[in-house]
Amino acid sequence: MKKIGYARTSTVEQIAGIEKQVVDLKAHGCEIIYQEHASSVDDQRTQLDQAIATLGKDDTLVVTTMSRLCRRTSDLAEIQKKLETRGAGLEILDLRLDTSTAIGRMTLTIIASVAQMERELMLERQAVGIAKAKEQGKYQGRKPTATTDDKALEFRKYLAKGLSIPEAAKLVGISRASGYRLNRT
Template sequence: MLIGYARTSTLEQIAGLEAQRESLRAIGCERIWEEQTSSVGRRTGLSEALEYLREGDALIVTKLDRLARSVRHLGEIVEALEAKNVGLRILDLGLDTSNATGKLMLNVLGSVAQFEREMMLERQKEGIVKAKREGKYKGRAPTAQRMAPEVHRMLSEGMTKRAIAKALGISERSVYRVTKSAQT
């Protein structure tokens, strides 16, 4: 059985998710798990797909970066698939791990993808340093700090920090930071 997995990083990437879904259906996937979460976020859809796979099945993804966040993570996924005797196919690369060449290419391409991502992050950091030096970089707006009056009001009403975080759509950690900054 062909099992598909599709992922986009943000909710705004609807078209990307639809394109992945169409590609997976076109190849003949009978079941497709999909989710919209960052590569470092919790990936319940991937976990469920990996759990569902049975011997002889194949996990199909459209692109390598939709599946794994690093070479190490890719290795863990491949190891789990091999333990179940399940293949992996990556459509845009024409890659199939059911043979030795496919496994070699997966490792090489996984390493290249990780290298590319690390280089992009380095360039991003360099750009931020330069922008800060030139006074052009302000950083992300401190969302939770703007909500400080509301946080303090809710605390005075007896709400728990967890309930406040949920009500305001911020992390519980942010609520603690707001209360701590008010104490200093």
């Protein structure tokens, strides 16, 4: 009956977030903690897959919050099915939820459905707000990061020296995507 922890942040920059999760998971008795920097909607979360693969009968996967595990009800159902197949449970610390009980499994399904609905409503409101702002000429979007001639010139110099696009972008202080855009122009 071991406890395996899983900590996740969306980006590498959120170091403090993952460190806090690790502290909480250790305090809860997790023997091994898998850490990942990936979006919760990303289908390739190798650390989560490894964490689940290490679980045996009566073991528990522990996360600090449901949002660290998944965002969609369908993803939660898939993870729960994998855990049940292995005879393992899921524990979500902030909800004090343990799926080793029938009431815990039912509660988890309800909470996941509400969380998904809340996210969908938020995205819908955001889209409406953006459309309204565009109509009024107020929506500009995010300011471009790589439009200054200095950054573009510096970026191209790094490429000429043989650096990869991601390496050059990091050195100049622009996103990888901006680097690829600059490379196309």
